Amino acid sequence: xxxxxxxxILGVTIIIIFILFLKVLNSDKxxxxxxxxxxxLPQFILEDLFNKNTKLDTSVWANKDFIVLNIWASWCxxxxxxxxxxxxxxxxxxxxxxxxNYKDExxxxxxxxxxYGNPYSIIGIDKKGEFAILLxxxxxxETYVVEKGKIIFKHIGPINEDVVNKILQLKK
Amino acid sequence: xxxxxxxxxxxxxxxxxxxxxxxxxNKIYKNIRCIVCQGQSIHESNSDFAIDLKxxxxxxxxxxxxxxxxxxxxxxxxxxxIVYNPRFNFNSLSLWLLPFIIFMIGGFLIxxxxxxxxx
Amino acid sequence: xxxxxxxxxxFFSALFNVLLIVYLVKRIxxxxxxxxxxxxxxxxxxxxxxxxxxxxxxxxxxISDFSNVAxxxxxxxxxxxxxxxxxxxxxxxxxxxxxxxxxxxFSFIFARTTIDDKLKFYxxxxxxxxxxxxxxxxxxxxxxxxxxxxxxLQGLGLNPILQDPLLAIHxxxxxxxxxxxSLVFSFALAGLATNSFDKSWSxxxxxxxxxxxxxxxxxxxxxxxxxxxxxxxxxxxxxxxVENASLMPWLAATALIHSNIVTYKKDKxxxxxxxxxxxxxxxxLLGTFLVRSGVLNSVHAFANDPYRGVYILSxxxxxxFYSLTIFIIKSPRKNxxxxxxxxxxxxxxxxxxxxxxxxxxxxxxxxxxxIILDAISGKSISVGPVYYHTILAPFLFVFLFxxxxxxxxxxxxxxxxSQIKNFKIFFxxxxxxxxxxxxxxxxxxxxxxxxxxxxxIYLIVSVIxxxxxxxxxSVNLGRLISHLGFGVLIFSIFVNAYLSKEINTAMxxxxxxxxxxxxxxxxxxxxxxxxxxxxxxxNFLVTLNDKQVELSPxxxxxxxxxxxxxxxxxxxxxxxDYYFAINLSEFEKDKIMVRFYxxxxxxxxxxxxLLIAFGGIYQTFRIRNEQ
Numbered sequence: 018x019x020x021x022x023x024x025x026i027l028g029v030t031i032i033i034i035f036i037l038f039l040k041v042l043n044s045d046k047x048x049x050x051x052x053x054x055x056x057x058l059p060q061f062i063l064e065d066l067f068n069k070n071t072k073l074d075t076s077v078w079a080n081k082d083f084i085v086l087n088i089w090a091s092w093c094x095x096x097x098x099x100x101x102x103x104x105x106x107x108x109x110x111x112x113x114x115x116x117x118n119y120k121d122e123x124x125x126x127x128x129x130x131x132x133y134g135n136p137y138s139i140i141g142i143d144k145k146g147e148f149a150i151l152l153x154x155x156x157x158x159e160t161y162v163v164e165k166g167k168i169i170f171k172h173i174g175p176i177n178e179d180v181v182n183k184i185l186q187l188k189k
Numbered sequence: 190x191x192x193x194x195x196x197x198x199x200x201x202x203x204x205x206x207x208x209x210x211x212x213x214x215n216k217i218y219k220n221i222r223c224i225v226c227q228g229q230s231i232h233e234s235n236s237d238f239a240i241d242l243k244x245x246x247x248x249x250x251x252x253x254x255x256x257x258x259x260x261x262x263x264x265x266x267x268x269x270x271i272v273y274n275p276r277f278n279f280n281s282l283s284l285w286l287l288p289f290i291i292f293m294i295g296g297f298l299i300x301x302x303x304x305x306x307x308x
Numbered sequence: 309x310x311x312x313x314x315x316x317x318x319f320f321s322a323l324f325n326v327l328l329i330v331y332l333v334k335r336i337x338x339x340x341x342x343x344x345x346x347x348x349x350x351x352x353x354x355x356x357x358x359x360x361x362x363x364x365x366x367x368x369x370x371i372s373d374f375s376n377v378a379x380x381x382x383x384x385x386x387x388x389x390x391x392x393x394x395x396x397x398x399x400x401x402x403x404x405x406x407x408x409x410x411x412x413x414f415s416f417i418f419a420r421t422t423i424d425d426k427l428k429f430y431x432x433x434x435x436x437x438x439x440x441x442x443x444x445x446x447x448x449x450x451x452x453x454x455x456x457x458x459x460x461l462q463g464l465g466l467n468p469i470l471q472d473p474l475l476a477i478h479x480x481x482x483x484x485x486x487x488x489x490s491l492v493f494s495f496a497l498a499g500l501a502t503n504s505f506d507k508s509w510s511x512x513x514x515x516x517x518x519x520x521x522x523x524x525x526x527x528x529x530x531x532x533x534x535x536x537x538x539x540x541x542x543x544x545x546x547x548x549x550v551e552n553a554s555l556m557p558w559l560a561a562t563a564l565i566h567s568n569i570v571t572y573k574k575d576k577x578x579x580x581x582x583x584x585x586x587x588x589x590x591x592x593l594l595g596t597f598l599v600r601s602g603v604l605n606s607v608h609a610f611a612n613d614p615y616r617g618v619y620i621l622s623x624x625x626x627x628x629f630y631s632l633t634i635f636i637i638k639s640p641r642k643n644x645x646x647x648x649x650x651x652x653x654x655x656x657x658x659x660x661x662x663x664x665x666x667x668x669x670x671x672x673x674x675x676x677x678x679i680i681l682d683a684i685s686g687k688s689i690s691v692g693p694v695y696y697h698t699i700l701a702p703f704l705f706v707f708l709f710x711x712x713x714x715x716x717x718x719x720x721x722x723x724x725x726s727q728i729k730n731f732k733i734f735f736x737x738x739x740x741x742x743x744x745x746x747x748x749x750x751x752x753x754x755x756x757x758x759x760x761x762x763x764x765i766y767l768i769v770s771v772i773x774x775x776x777x778x779x780x781x782s783v784n785l786g787r788l789i790s791h792l793g794f795g796v797l798i799f800s801i802f803v804n805a806y807l808s809k810e811i812n813t814a815m816x817x818x819x820x821x822x823x824x825x826x827x828x829x830x831x832x833x834x835x836x837x838x839x840x841x842x843x844x845x846x847n848f849l850v851t852l853n854d855k856q857v858e859l860s861p862x863x864x865x866x867x868x869x870x871x872x873x874x875x876x877x878x879x880x881x882x883x884x885d886y887y888f889a890i891n892l893s894e895f896e897k898d899k900i901m902v903r904f905y906x907x908x909x910x911x912x913x914x915x916x917x918l919l920i921a922f923g924g925i926y927q928t929f930r931i932r933n934e935q
Contacts, residue, residue: 027629027633031628034625041679042617042618044683050268050688056265150245233539272690275692275694280687287673287677288666288672291672
């Protein structure tokens with residue numbers, strides 16, 4: 018093989034490696050598992066935050082046309098930051114937002130809502146984080162969009178305007 | 190002579206390399222990544238998430254689930270990344286084959302290089 | 309003030325470097341290779357300027373000059389002095405200064421050896437280009453003398469885990485290794501460019517390959533040892549991407565050492581040796597890139613700055629391109645002399661080099677594949693220890709076999725008879741020893757254990773045999789020591805892997821429990837107050853059969869910022885380590901989480917790494933004394 022060809026092949030290989038690693042450098046390093054997208058909302062029984070005796074069955078939520086499921090906690094600072102967006106989704110866009118109170122004290126949770134407002138139509142308590150694991154969540158806040166019982170969208174971290182727009186787009 | 194060695198290598202590769210003496214629960218813990226930590230397994234981590242998973246896995250083992258089922262469950266929720274030791278599937282197939290392929294290509298190139306010199 | 313001088317020193321070193329390169333190009337064009345006085349002047353000046361800037365950086369750390377960004381981010385007035393000093397190279401910018409300083413140091417030393425002028429010329433030329441590329445990177449993206457105004461009163465750098473003596477010296481050793489390979493890289497390019505890549509090249513190169521290799525071996529050992537006693541989980545190697553990043557150049561360099569020996573003795577394998585010289589340094593650069601660019605997800609990862617990552621990536625690919633191009637164009641054209649036969653030393657070395665490159669491919673794929681897969685398809689997979697063990701183990705056994713017989717072969721004549729004789733001695737001896745050990749010590753056995761022990765014992769037996777009947781001991785002593793070290797290492801790793809025990813439980817003071825064959829008694833606790841932390845010691849007594857060991861692991865609470873660390877307690881002897889660590893418990897308020905490990909032959913693992921390195925160092929000095 019001619020030397021020239023070898024050098025060209027070398028050059029091309031190096032350019033390919035460069036592009037590959039450039040892509041790696043620019044990609045989002047935080048892990049965004051999207052395993053649950055397309056899967057059914059897992060079935061679970063939770064206590065209602067405001068009424069200990071009421072048991073909520075998540076399969077009821079699965080029957081609804083379009084809901085946003087938001088995992089939150091009173092001790093979670095980014096949850097405070099995203100809260101106004103949730104309020105606006107409820108007030109302005111009339112989205113049905115269901116809250117999942119994660120590893121929290123009910124008293125603190127209620128105080129949080131009193132202070133910042135309550136965007137949720139229902140709130141279930143996930144004291145041990147068991148339902149969150151079924152959802153493939155690993156922290157707070159995380160937000161899911163469930164359409165007719167199927168998870169169609171997931172966002173890790175506090176929601177922002179882009180996420181809000183995405184959610185509204187999905188509703189149509 | 191070389192063929193002989195190749196056969197031995199293939200034979201050994203086909204055996205299941207089992208790690209000795211490990212309590213199954215610890216074995217699983219060491220194989221599950223703590224997603225919220227930097228490079229630790231849930232065995233080594235004391236974070237909330239790690240502890241939750243440990244409790245869950247412990248419960249599943251008590252319920253009679255086996256190792257494979259537990260991994261399936263976690264992977265279906267969190268993706269392949271959560272399990273440290275790569276399973277044999279399409280994604281990891283390249284992983285297992287690539288070293289051999291690189292070696293063949295490299296060996297081939299060098300062989301050509303040396304042969305060209307001979308002439 | 310000091311920072312300004314340091315900055316100036318860097319600037320001037322860069323200036324001199326540019327001038328040197330320009331001057332060298334001119335001389336090359338004129339084909340004038342006599343009289344190296346001016347070159348030496350420039351080369352030395354660059355080294356001294358870099359040394360000055362490095363010393364100034366250390367000085368800034370020592371006096372806690374927080375107007376300097378690097379000092380501010382990584383130091384603190386209450387840090388003990390040694391950690392202030394080592395903090396200078398324990399951060400991205402400072403370590404880059406050290407990187408470049410070592411590039412220059414090797415050039416400085418090399419220029420003082422007696423070598424053909426033309427070769428020396430070209431080597432300094434290629435080395436200067438490397439220095440240039442990294443100096444530009446340093447000055448423009450990672451300047452250690454960047455200032456902050458107004459000057460902060462206190463620094464941010466008080467991570468207790470990083471204040472550790474081993475961690476302080478681990479980077480310099482690694483760097484002398486990694487970066488040290490730059491010299492043989494430049495020397496190889498020089499040899500190729502001047503068409504003088506031959507036996508005499510190999511003779512000189514030997515020193516410049518084995519010295520960094522030995523230092524890198526120690527560096528890797530130090531890192532592993534640190535992980536063992538600091539991380540608290542009884543492990544010493546995790547196939548963590550950053551660990552792998554240091555292993556890859558080591559594997560390439562090991563192949564290079566052996567290839568170079570063949571080139572020197574038999575005037576063969578020139579292409580291999582040249583290519584490996586280039587490739588080893590490229591692996592070092594790859595490691596540098598992986599650790600600093602933020603592509604890795606690891607406990608270790610350094611400067612997570614993608615912008616720097618792009619620069620390093622470009623630099624590495626550029627260096628790879630021009631060096632490999634030179635290789636392609638100028639690849640040594642040497643006919644194979646002599647007849648080919650299987651049972652010759654050079655052939656066995658070649659075979660094992662192939663294995664080494666294969667091992668390197670495995671580590672490379674395991675490290676880089678998940679990163680690339682993630683970037684392309686968004687899917688993430690993890691590559692854990694089982695991957696490496698499964699692929700490497702079978703080939704390791706064959707590798708050990710060739711490593712045992714190779715040194716006993718002749719360079720020139722095929723000697724079937726003595727080989728069969730050797731085999732007839734080693735094989736039964738090893739099998740017998742192996743069987744005795746296995747049936748005496750191991751309840752659980754599998755084929756991997758048996759083969760691992762068999763072949764490592766085989767290697768040890770063959771080295772001892774070689775040693776006893778060795779006629780030219782001083783020439784071969786380095787090799788004997790290193791090879792013996794490697795055999796002991798593999799043996800110890802296998803025994804340790806199969807016989808380690810782990811006990812995890814919760815205990816409160818006064819508890820005494822018996823798990824497996826161990827009796828563990830939690831005798832007492834005592835508290836200690838130090839300058840920047842409070843420490844609670846748990847005093848335990850572990851009884852195994854009739855042996856009693858006292859261990860006192862602790863938990864420390866640091867105050868700035870509040871952080872809890874677990875300090876291990878390890879009692880080592882020739883047979884095993886007793887290893888204890890404690891953690892606070894989330895669930896039970898009066899109990900603590902207790903972890904006890906029984907780790908056989910850990911001492912031998914560390915000793916064997918030292919042996920491997922020592923063989924190399926012995927060889928290096930022997931070469932130097934010869935010249």
